[in-house]
Every structure is written in structure tokens, then in C-alpha cells.
Amino acid sequence: MRKLKPQGRDNSNSRRGQQAVADILNAARDVLVEEGYPRLTMRNIAKRVGITVGNLSYYYANKRDLLHDLLEAVIQGYVEDFERIIKDPKNSPAERLEEFVRFIMGDLGTKETTNFFPALWALANHDEVAAAEMSFVYQIERDALAEIIGSMRPDLRKKDRDILALFVSASMEGHTMFIGYGREKRAVASEIINVAVSSFVSLIESIDARAIRGLKPVAKSARKLAG
Amino acid sequence: MRKLKPQGRDNSNSRRGQQAVADILNAARDVLVEEGYPRLTMRNIAKRVGITVGNLSYYYANKRDLLHDLLEAVIQGYVEDFERIIKDPKNSPAERLEEFVRFIMGDLGTKETTNFFPALWALANHDEVAAAEMSFVYQIERDALAEIIGSMRPDLRKKDRDILALFVSASMEGHTMFIGYGREKRAVASEIINVAVSSFVSLIESIDARAIRGLKPVAKSARKLAG
Amino acid sequence: MRKLKPQGRDNSNSRRGQQAVADILNAARDVLVEEGYPRLTMRNIAKRVGITVGNLSYYYANKRDLLHDLLEAVIQGYVEDFERIIKDPKNSPAERLEEFVRFIMGDLGTKETTNFFPALWALANHDEVAAAEMSFVYQIERDALAEIIGSMRPDLRKKDRDILALFVSASMEGHTMFIGYGREKRAVASEIINVAVSSFVSLIESIDARAIRGLKPVAKSARKLAG
Amino acid sequence: MRKLKPQGRDNSNSRRGQQAVADILNAARDVLVEEGYPRLTMRNIAKRVGITVGNLSYYYANKRDLLHDLLEAVIQGYVEDFERIIKDPKNSPAERLEEFVRFIMGDLGTKETTNFFPALWALANHDEVAAAEMSFVYQIERDALAEIIGSMRPDLRKKDRDILALFVSASMEGHTMFIGYGREKRAVASEIINVAVSSFVSLIESIDARAIRGLKPVAKSARKLAG
DNA sequence: AATGAATGAGCGTTCATTCAT
DNA sequence: TATGAATGAACGCTCATTCAT
Numbered sequence: 001m002r003k004l005k006p007q008g009r010d011n012s013n014s015r016r017g018q019q020a021v022a023d024i025l026n027a028a029r030d031v032l033v034e035e036g037y038p039r040l041t042m043r044n045i046a047k048r049v050g051i052t053v054g055n056l057s058y059y060y061a062n063k064r065d066l067l068h069d070l071l072e073a074v075i076q077g078y079v080e081d082f083e084r085i086i087k088d089p090k091n092s093p094a095e096r097l098e099e100f101v102r103f104i105m106g107d108l109g110t111k112e113t114t115n116f117f118p119a120l121w122a123l124a125n126h127d128e129v130a131a132a133e134m135s136f137v138y139q140i141e142r143d144a145l146a147e148i149i150g151s152m153r154p155d156l157r158k159k160d161r162d163i164l165a166l167f168v169s170a171s172m173e174g175h176t177m178f179i180g181y182g183r184e185k186r187a188v189a190s191e192i193i194n195v196a197v198s199s200f201v202s203l204i205e206s207i208d209a210r211a212i213r214g215l216k217p218v219a220k221s222a223r224k225l226a227g
Numbered sequence: 228m229r230k231l232k233p234q235g236r237d238n239s240n241s242r243r244g245q246q247a248v249a250d251i252l253n254a255a256r257d258v259l260v261e262e263g264y265p266r267l268t269m270r271n272i273a274k275r276v277g278i279t280v281g282n283l284s285y286y287y288a289n290k291r292d293l294l295h296d297l298l299e300a301v302i303q304g305y306v307e308d309f310e311r312i313i314k315d316p317k318n319s320p321a322e323r324l325e326e327f328v329r330f331i332m333g334d335l336g337t338k339e340t341t342n343f344f345p346a347l348w349a350l351a352n353h354d355e356v357a358a359a360e361m362s363f364v365y366q367i368e369r370d371a372l373a374e375i376i377g378s379m380r381p382d383l384r385k386k387d388r389d390i391l392a393l394f395v396s397a398s399m400e401g402h403t404m405f406i407g408y409g410r411e412k413r414a415v416a417s418e419i420i421n422v423a424v425s426s427f428v429s430l431i432e433s434i435d436a437r438a439i440r441g442l443k444p445v446a447k448s449a450r451k452l453a454g
Numbered sequence: 455m456r457k458l459k460p461q462g463r464d465n466s467n468s469r470r471g472q473q474a475v476a477d478i479l480n481a482a483r484d485v486l487v488e489e490g491y492p493r494l495t496m497r498n499i500a501k502r503v504g505i506t507v508g509n510l511s512y513y514y515a516n517k518r519d520l521l522h523d524l525l526e527a528v529i530q531g532y533v534e535d536f537e538r539i540i541k542d543p544k545n546s547p548a549e550r551l552e553e554f555v556r557f558i559m560g561d562l563g564t565k566e567t568t569n570f571f572p573a574l575w576a577l578a579n580h581d582e583v584a585a586a587e588m589s590f591v592y593q594i595e596r597d598a599l600a601e602i603i604g605s606m607r608p609d610l611r612k613k614d615r616d617i618l619a620l621f622v623s624a625s626m627e628g629h630t631m632f633i634g635y636g637r638e639k640r641a642v643a644s645e646i647i648n649v650a651v652s653s654f655v656s657l658i659e660s661i662d663a664r665a666i667r668g669l670k671p672v673a674k675s676a677r678k679l680a681g
Numbered sequence: 682m683r684k685l686k687p688q689g690r691d692n693s694n695s696r697r698g699q700q701a702v703a704d705i706l707n708a709a710r711d712v713l714v715e716e717g718y719p720r721l722t723m724r725n726i727a728k729r730v731g732i733t734v735g736n737l738s739y740y741y742a743n744k745r746d747l748l749h750d751l752l753e754a755v756i757q758g759y760v761e762d763f764e765r766i767i768k769d770p771k772n773s774p775a776e777r778l779e780e781f782v783r784f785i786m787g788d789l790g791t792k793e794t795t796n797f798f799p800a801l802w803a804l805a806n807h808d809e810v811a812a813a814e815m816s817f818v819y820q821i822e823r824d825a826l827a828e829i830i831g832s833m834r835p836d837l838r839k840k841d842r843d844i845l846a847l848f849v850s851a852s853m854e855g856h857t858m859f860i861g862y863g864r865e866k867r868a869v870a871s872e873i874i875n876v877a878v879s880s881f882v883s884l885i886e887s888i889d890a891r892a893i894r895g896l897k898p899v900a901k902s903a904r905k906l907a908g
Numbered sequence: 909a910a911t912g913a914a915t916g917a918g919c920g921t922t923c924a925t926t927c928a929t
Numbered sequence: 930t931a932t933g934a935a936t937g938a939a940c941g942c943t944c945a946t947t948c949a950t
Contacts, residue, residue, distance in 0.1 A: 017912070036353035038265050042941060055914050057942060098445065115352050121404045122349035125342050126263035134404075135411055163415055166405060167422045174401020177348045177361070178393060184362055188390055191439050195394045198438045198445045199430045203422070211425045212418050218325065218425045247930085269924060281927085282931045290924065471933070490807035492719050496920060507921085509935050517920060569806050575858045576803035579796050580717035588858070589865055617869055620859060621876045628855020631802045631815070632847060638816055642844055645893050649848045652892045653884045657876070665879045666872050701909085723945060735948085736910045744945065 021059055021069075023049050028070045033115040037123060040067075064129065071133040074116060078137055081107075082144045093151040097204065098197050100148060104141070104172050105179075105193045114180030117173065141169050152204050160209050168200050231256060231300040248286055248296070250276050255297045260342040264350060267294075291356065298360040301343060305364055308334075309371045320378040324431065325424045327375060331368070331399050332406075332420045341407030344400065368396050379431050387436050395427050475513055475523075477503050482524045487569040491577060494521075518583065525587040528570060532591055535561075536598045547605040551658065552651050554602060558595070558626050559633075559647045568634030571627065595623050606658050614663050622654050702740055702750070704730050709751045714796040718804060723747075745810065752814040755797060759818055762788075763825045774832040778885065779878045781829060785822070785853050786860075786874045795861030798854065822850050833885050841890050849881050 027048035032040050042063060046056040060066035085103055090096040107113050123130035145165035146158075153161070175196070179189035210216040231252045254275035259267050269290060273283040287293035312330055317323040334340050350357035372392035373385075380388070402423075406416035437443040481502035486494050496517060500510040514520035539557055544550040561567050577584035599619035600612075607615070629650070633643035664670040708729035713721050723744060727737040741747035766784055771777040788794050804811035826846035827839075834842070856877070860870035891897045 020913085037349065039353075041939080043939080051913095052915055053942080054916065054944085058913065061942085063941060094445070118345065118348040118352060121345040122264065124404065125345060126266075138405070163418050163422060166412055166415065167402075167419055167426070170402040170405045170419075171398035171423075172401065173404075174399065175394075175397040177351065177400075178365070178397045185393055188393065190441070191390045192394055192397070194439055194441045195390060195430070195434070196398075198434060198443075199394070199426060201445045202429065202433075203426045206429075207422070207425060212421055214417070214421045216425075218321070218428045244930085268922080270922080278930095279932055280924085281933070284925070285930065288925085474934085491803065493807075495918080497918080505934095506936055508923085508937065511921065512934065515921080572799065572802040572806060575799040576718065578858065579799060580720075592859070617872050617876060620866055620869065621856075621873055621880070624856040624859045624873075625852035625877075626855065627858075628853065629848075629851040631805065631854075632819070632851045639847055642847065644895070645844050646848055646851075648893055648895045649844060649884070649888070650852075652888060652897075653848070653880060656883065656887070657880045660883075661876070661879060666875055668871070668875045670879075698909085722943080724943080732909095733911055734945085735912070738946070739909065742946085 017059070020049075020051075024056065024059055024066070025070050025073050028066060029074060029112065029116070032070070032119055033112050036115075037119045042066075067127075068129045068133075071120065071130060075133050075137040079140050082140050086144050086147065093148055094201050094205070097145075097148045097152065097201055100144065101168070101172065101197050101200055102193060105175060105189075105196060108172070108176050109179065109181055109186070109189055111181040114176055114183065117176050138169060138173075142166055145169055149204050156209060160212050163212055164204060164207070168203075171200075172196065231304065244286070247276075247278075251283065251286055251293070252297050252300050255293060256301060256339065256343070259297070259346055260339050263342075264346050269293075294354075295356045295360075298347065298357055302360050302364040306367050309367050313371050313374060320375055321428050321432070324372075324375045324379065324428055327371065328395070328399060328424050328427055329420060332402060332416075332423060335399070335403050335407055336413070336416055338408040341403055341410065344403050365396060365400075369393055372396055376431050383436055387439055390439055391431060391434070395430075398427075399423065471513070474503075474505075478510065478513055478520070479524050479527050482520060483528060483566065483570070486524070486573055487566050490569075491573050496520075521581075522583045522587075525574065525584060529587050529591040533594050536594050540598050540601060547602055548655050548659070551599075551602045551606065551655055554598065555622070555626060555651050555654055556647060559629060559643075559650060562626070562630050562634055563640070563643055565635040568630055568637065571630050592623060592627075596620055599623055603658050610663055614666050617666055618658060618661070622657075625654075626650065698740070701730075701732075705737065705740055705747070706751050706754050709747060710755060710793065710797070713751070713800055714793050717796075718800050721748075748808075749810045749814075752801065752811060756814050756818040760821050763821050767825050767828060774829055775882050775886070778826075778829045778833065778882055781825065782849070782853060782878050782881055783874060786856060786870075786877060789853070789857045790860065790862055790867070790870055792862040795857055795864065798857050819850060819854075823847055826850055830885050837890055841893050844893055845885060845888070849884075852881075853877065 024045060028040065028045045031044050031048060035044065042053050042056055045066070046053045049056070060069070081103070085096075085100055088096070088099070090099065108117075120130055120134050124134040125131075142162065142165040145168055146161045149156070149161045149164050149168075150158075156164070175192060177183060178185045179192050180186065185192070208216050211218060231249060251272060255267065255272045258271045258275060262271065269280050269283055272293070273280045276283070287296070308330070312323075312327055315323075315326070317326065335344075347357055347361050351361040352358075369389065369392040372395055373388045376383070376388045376391050376395075377385075383391070402419060404410060405412045406419050407413065412419070435443050438445060478499060482494065482499045485498050485502055489498065496507055496510055499520070500507045503510070514523070535557070539550075539554055542550075542553070544553065562571075574584055574588050578588040579585075596616065596619040599622055600615045603610070603615045603618050603622075604612075610618070629646060631637060632639045633646050634640065639646070662670050705726060709721065709726045712725045712729060716725065723734055723737055726747070727734045730737070741750070762784070766777075766781055769777075769780070771780065789798075801811055801815050805815040806812075823843065823846040826849055827842045830837070830842045830845050830849075831839075837845070856873060858864060859866045860873050861867065866873070889897055
């Protein structure tokens with residue numbers, strides 16, 4: 001996970017204030033990552049920054065705003081990563097897909113990412129601010145994937161490319177809690193990523209658009225072949 | 228998501244006690260699902276059951292134990308589902324894989340599953356009880372998958388089958404927060420599940436064991452084929 | 455000021471709870487009377503009762519409700535006083551008026567009344583609950599006065615009787631902060647009450663209905679008479 | 682209510698400082714009038730002036746001093762009004778009394794007066810500064826009234842004139858919360874003021890000094906007359 | 909004169925937990 | 930079994946005040 005880039009609030013003009021806001025968001029992220037959302041309290045954040053609650057609420061008058069800026073800052077970091085990868089010229093679209101998958105699934109092994117995203121998902125289920133931020137970052141991720149997929153399969157319709165992007169994105173994210181930092185299957189992360197790359201590249205290269213709409217039974221035909 | 232089957236604790240001898248514990252766990256699950264973990268308070272649970280906090284603490288002296296039983300009960304429901312599917316005789320292994328995938332990814336569209344599992348993942352990051360329960364249920368899921376994979380690809384080593392099972396399992400779970408109940412991409416759940424079935428069946432049927440270990444570059448060879 | 459008669463809430467069934475609520479309201483009234491509204495905090499009330507804040511909010515989940523019950527209980531005491539006086543058979547209506555005035559203006563010398571009502575008036579300007587309670591108690595007071603006035607002056611229309619009742623009531627209340635408990639002019643309270651009785655009785659007995667509507671200039675005619 | 686005339690403090694030498702203090706006191710009065718004393722915070726005042734809390738505390742190092750100046754400034758406005766009315770030459774003393782009553786009870790219908798004075802009365806019960814200011818303004822009011830009463834009734838002793846002045850003053854003030862700005866009985870303010878003028882003029886003109894000392898029973902004689 | 913920053917206390921409220929009945 | 934009552938800590942937030950710049 002990357003450094004936070006706070007958007008600022010009104011304190012943006014003062015150097016001390018900017019630094020304080022950055023410190024607060026960093027501390028908040030650390031609390032969220034290390035102790036979990038239920039412990040993300042104003043007091044815990046203030047303690048980690050080394051200021052008083054009173055002073056914390058000078059910068060953030062309420063927790064809602066702080067959470068909003070925290071999620072925004074964290075997510076902005078990923079968005080910038082995606083943009084960099086997309087702009088990176090690569091020989092083949094498949095290579096770009098591979099790099100993208102390796103980047104996402106590699107990053108998911110960092111402590112911050114491993115802990116941040118499940119918290120975001122849970123939060124998004126009951127918090128509109130979190131839901132909006134989550135929606136935003138994954139839309140960017142899918143846009144990047146859809147662009148790569150489009151260059152690999154110009155024959156596919158936009159809607160199909162979007163579905164494939166969604167499938168690849170969601171599948172990658174699902175590995176967070178298994179091969180993430182300190183997680184049970186962290187040891188096989190490398191193999192899992194290999195499988196992922198292989199599976200996704202193969203899927204994109206060879207899927208028949210009819211299969212997306214369920215017009216091309218897979219398992220049953222496989223049965224016949226096997227029989 | 229299925230009815231909860233509380234394991235009981237010491238109240239297992241009394242019929243009334245069993246019912247009360249079941250009511251409590253159902254209420255607790257509802258609170259968790261509908262309001263989120265931070266709102267899963269003893270008071271909220273008691274209110275939903277229609278008893279007092281004092282009486283709730285007769286059944287559960289502390290929140291830890293209640294949470295433990297709640298997770299256990301919810302998870303036991305899934306374990307029973309997996310067992311039923313595995314025992315179900317099917318013509319082909321691929322069909323069984325398809326059914327398994329369709330079951331998991333279909334269930335993930337229910338309100339309870341959509342909300343319960345992200346909460347469990349987030350919780351597991353900072354709570355050992357949750358981590359243990361999560362570990363347990365996914366081990367069962369992977370065991371089921373590994374068994375099916377083994378019947379599809381007897382040539383693969385156990386370790387490779389386990390990795391493939393992990394990949395399929397994690398990939399499926401990752402769709403919870405995207406095509407789950409009320410989620411942004413719920414509308415394309417059907418297409419996504421088609422893609423998943425197609426992708427997983429194809430992956431299992433055709434993956435080369437060397438690819439798992441990274442000995443068979445995918446994207447680069449793909450480039451050559453494409454070129 | 456009289457003993458508080460709390461209406462109860464849900465705790466009305468339990469003897470301990472009833473006593474606790476009564477203790478709370480008494481303590482709250484004492485805080486309001488002795489320290490003023492800005493110091494009427496949950497902590498101050500709890501301290502005076504000898505319980506913890508946590509326990510206080512077991513009886514009153516929020517301050518709003520507590521304030522409502524406090525005002526209601528205090529005001530109910532006065533309402534009962536008014537009713538008793540009205541029912542009290544007296545030889546002449548004028549005697550009843552005198553008794554009423556002496557009761558109100560006598561009570562206004564008690565510490566509780568002297569401090570409670572200005573607080574209520576100030577509160578009513580920005581708090582709807584207080585405004586409603588204030589409106590209620592003075593309506594009762596005016597009803598009592600209007601009834602007496604009606605028996606003294608059956609020739610007056612209801613609207614005129616109501617206006618006279620309002621004038622007498624408001625005039626009496628205005629003395630609270632001057633001849634009330636410990637106030638600057640407390641020493642002449644007795645003389646002031648004599649003047650009040652004399653003035654009100656004389657007013658009711660001799661006012662011309664036209665004067666109420668401004669059709670009978672007072673000062674100017676007085677000038678002529680004086681001239 | 683009239684414009685505030687701040688007495689200055691040490692900032693009196695600087696024109697900008699004078700203006701700033703005036704702005705602060707005006708803002709403070711507005712907060713007190715519109716939001717009530719509990720909301721009369723340094724922050725609210727500063728916000729209304731458009732300065733920071735830090736700067737506010739340059740002009741007023743503590744809230745006590747600010748409150749003192751606020752009350753003083755507001756009250757000085759009334760004192761000047763009283764003086765103007767007294768100096769105003771009128772044909773008859775009764776006319777002067779009528780004008781005084783109409784002025785006071787007319788002013789009491791302005792938003793500022795309606796809200797300011799109940800706040801002052803409540804405050805005076807627990808704040809010596811407020812008590813002193815309140816004492817001061819009403820002494821002026823009573824002095825004015827006593828002077829008029831003296832010219833109407835040269836036969837009365839000073840003590841009796843003072844008591845009558847107190848009665849008239851207190852009675853008038855008592856109408857604030859009933860016929861004041863936006864209050865329940867505002868609609869009959871005009872009739873109430875007519876009654877007040879009629880009642881006060883009649884009282885002053887005809888009261889027997891013995892009645893003040895309770896030597897001339899009013900209601901009982903009335904009974905006889907009625908009987 | 910004016911700001912931004914900071915403190916420490918206190919606010920109303922909620923929490924898990926305990927316990928006598 | 931079940932309730933009502935109670936605690937003490939923590940929650941998000943606001944407050945008057947201080948102070949370096």
C-alpha cells in the first residue's frame with residue numbers, strides 16, 4: 001500500500017496543518033489496518049498521532065469526515081497505481097494483463113492491503129461513504145482491465161469485456177483473505193498467482209461470447225468428451 | 228443462508244434453553260447481517276430476541292462466547308451444504324464442479340451470505356475465534372473442491388489439486404461484494420456465474436502442472452502465438 | 455413548590471424504579487433551581503442522586519426525556535394547587551381572587567419557584583418541550599382566573615375575561631424576579647402583594663369593557679379630570 | 682431593542698478596535714437572542730462576527746468579561762430610552778405614565794427584548810454580573826416610574842411611591858413571555874396594553890396608602906358590597 | 909490584530925458486564 | 930429463567946482557554 005495523499009480540507013494552505021492532516025490519516029489507516037474498524041476511534045487515532053482528542057477534532061470536526069478522507073486518500077493511491085500500469089507500454093496485451101494481475105495480487109500481500117480491503121468491504125455494506133469509495137476504486141480497476149481485454153479480444157462486445165473485467169477483478173480480490181499478509185495460505189501465494197495469470201489469460205484469449213450468456217454448456221459438453 | 232443449528236453449550240439438556248439459544252443466535256445473525264458488526268451489541272441482540280440484557284447474559288456470560296457460537300452455527304450450515312453436494316452422485320466430475328460453483332455463487336446472492344462473509348473476513352483479521360471459524364469453513368469448501376478436481380485430473384499431485392481448489396474457492400468468494408445481494412453488479416450475476424463455470428472447468432481440465440510452478444510462461448508464449 | 459409527582463415511564467411497575475425516577479426528578483429540579491439550566495447536566499443530576507451516569511441513563515436514555523418529565527412533574531404540582539383553590543368554596547368571588555393572588559404571589563417567594571420559572575421562560579424561548587409545558591401550566595392558571603373573573607363580572611364577554619385573566623396572571627408572574635426568594639425587593643413582598651390584590655380586585659370590579667378595546671382613553675380623560 | 686453602545690474597555694483608543702468590539706457585542710446579542718444562553722459560546726460568537734476564536738480572545742480574554750460588556754451594552758440602550766421619555770414634556774403626569782407603559786410594553790414585543798430579558802432573569806439567578814446589570818436597569822426604570830407617580834400623587838410617601846413603581850414595573854415585565862415576539866398571546870398584545878394602562882393609571886390615581894400596608898381589606902369589603 | 913494550533917475538561921450517550929432478586 | 934438495576938469505561942463531540950507566530 002502506498003503513501004497517503006490527503007486532499008486537504010481547508011487546512012490545505014498551512015504547512016503545519018497539511019502535515020497534521022497527513023499524520024492523522026496515516027495514523028487512522030494504521031489503526032484500521034492493525035486494530036480493525038471497531039477500534040478506529042477518535043481517541044485511538046489521536047493517541048497514535050500524539051495529539052489530544054480536542055485537537056484531532058480541530059482538524060476533523062466529526063468522524064464521518066475523517067473516515068471519508070481516509071478512504072479517499074487510501075483509494076487515491078491505488079488509482080494512481082492503476083494509471084501508471086496502464087500507461088506502461090508493453091509488447092503484448094497479454095503481457096499487460098499478466099503484469100496487472102501480478103501487481104494486484106502482489107500488492108494484496110502487503111499488510112495494509114490485506115487488512116484494509118476486507119474492512120472496506122464490510123464497511124461498504126452499511127456505510128454509504130465507504131460504498132461510494134469502494135465503487136470508485138473498483139470501477140477504475142475494471143476500466144483498466146477492460147481496456148486490456150479489449151486489446152486482446154477486439155471481437156468482444158463492450159458489455160462482454162466489462163463482464164470479463166468484473167470476473168477477473170472480483171476473482172483477484174477474493175484471494176486477499178487467503179494469500180494476504182500473514183494469512184493461512186500466504187505460503188502458496190506465488191503458485192496461486194501463477195494459476196491466476198494462466199487462468200485469466202487463457203480465459204480472455206479463448207472464451208466464446210456465447211458462453212457468457214449460457215448458450216454454450218461447458219460441463220455437459222465436457223462430459224461427452226470425457227465419455 | 229440456512230437455519231442456524233446451535234451446538235448448545237451446557238444448555239443442551241433443556242429444550243427451552245435450546246430454543247432460547249437458537250433464538251439468540253438467529254437474532255445475532257440478523258443484527259450482524261442487517262446492521263453490521265459494530266452494531267452487534269448485547270443490547271441489540273437482546274432487543275431483537277425480546278429479552279433483557281440481563282437474561283441474555285444468562286445464556287451468554289460474555290460477548291466473546293456468543294460471537295463464537297454465532298460464527299460456529301452459521302458456518303455449520305454451510306458445511307452441511309457442502310457435504311450434501313459432494314454426496315450427490317453426478318454423471319461427470321465436471322458437472323459436479325459446475326454444480327458446486329453454481330451453488331456457492333448462487334448462495335452468495337442471498338442477503339445473509341452477502342453481508343455475513345465480508346464481516347467474517349474483516350473480523351478474522353483481528354479476532355482469533357473468527358479466524359478459526361473462517362479457516363474451518365473454507366477448508367471444508369476446498370476439500371470438496373479438491374475431491375472433485377481430483378476426479379477430473381487424477382494426474383495432478385495433491386499439492387497442485389489443493390492449490391487449484393484454493394484458487395477456485397478464493398475466486399468465487401471474491402464475487403460476494405460485487406454480485407451479492409443488492410450489490411452494484413448484481414444484475415450481471417448470471418453472466419458472471421457462467422463465466423466462472425466456464426473458466427474454472429476449463430482451467431481444471433487443461434492446466435499444465437508446470438504452469439502452477441511458473442515453469443510455463445503464459446503471457447509471453449501467448450504473445451508469440453498472437454504474433 | 456411542591457413535591458414532584460413523576461408520571462413514571464415504563465418503570466412505573468417497579469417500586470424501586472419508581473423511587474429512583476422520583477429521586478432523579480427531585481435531584482434534577484434541585485440542580486436546575488440551585489445551579490441553573492446550563493449546569494443541569496446528566497453528570498450533575500447523577501451525582502446528586504448518588505448514582506452513576508450509566509445508571510442514570512438506564513432510567514432516562516436521553517436528556518430530552520428527562521427534561522420533559524422534570525418540567526411535567528413540576529408543573530403538575532402547580533396544576534393540582536390551582537384545582538384545589540378553585541374547588542375551595544369561598545363567600546365571595548373577590549375573596550377567591552384575593553386568595554388566588556396571595557397563593558401565587560406567596561408561592562413565588564419559595565426558592566424553587568423563584569428559580570424554576572425564569573429558567574422555564576428562558577428555556578421555552580428555544581425549546582419546544584419547555585414551551586409546551588409552560589403554555590400548559592399558564593393556561594390552567596388563566597382558566598382558574600377567568601372562572602373567578604366570570605363570577606365577579608358576568609357582564610363581560612368571554613374574550614374580555616380571558617384578556618383580564620392574562621393580564622392578572624402575567625402581572626403576577628412578573629414579580630418573581632423582584633420579590634422572589636432572596637431577590638432584591640423580597641423585603642417589600644408583603645406590601646407588593648397588598649397592592650396587587652387591591653389593584654386586581656379593583657380592576658376586575660370596575661373596568662369598562664370599552665377600555666380593553668381602547669375606546670375609552672384613560673390618561674387623557676384623567677388629565678381632564680385632574681385639570 | 683436598540684443598537685449596542687459598547688463602553689469600550691482598553692480598546693477605546695483605537696477606532697478599529699471600537700468597531701470590532703461593537704461587532705462582537707452585536708453578534709453575541711444575536712446569538713443570545715436567537716439561540717439562547719446555552720449556545721452563547723465563544724465559537725458561536727466568533728463565527729457570527731466572522732473572526733476566529735483566537736482573535737475573539739484578543740478582544741475578550743474570557744467569556745465572563747464578554748458577557749459583562751454584552752449585558753452592560755444592551756442595558757445601556759434601555760437606560761437611554763428611559764431618560765428620553767422622562768425628559769419628554771407632557772401635559773399631564775398620567776399621560777407620561779401611559780406613554781411609559783406603552784413604550785415598555787411595546788418594546789417588549791420586539792424579538793430582542795422578548796428573548797433577552799428572560800435570559801437575563803434566568804442568568805441573574807446564578808450569575809452576579811447578570812444580577813448587578815439587571816438590578817441596575819430596573820432601578821432606572823423604577824426611578825422613572827417613581828418620578829411620574831410622585832407627580833401624580835404628591836401625597837404619597839417616597840416608600841409607597843417606590844412600591845407602586847415596583848409593582849407597575851414588575852407587572853409590565855411579566856408580560857414579556859406572553860405577549861412578546863412570537864409568543865402565544867401576541868395577538869392580544871394591544872388589548873393587554875390597554876388594560877395595563879387603564880389599570881396602572883387607575884391604581885396610581887386612586888390607591889389608598891393604607892391599602893399598601895394591608896390596613897384596608899379590599900376583597901372583604903367587596904364581598905360586603907356584593908352582598 | 910489576527911490566525912492556526914493545541915489543551916484538558918466536560919458534555920450526552922452507549923457499552924459489556926455484574927448481580928440481587 | 931428472567932428481570933431490573935447498577936457500574937465503570939469508553940464513545941464522538943464541544944467547550945473555554947492559551948499561545949506561538
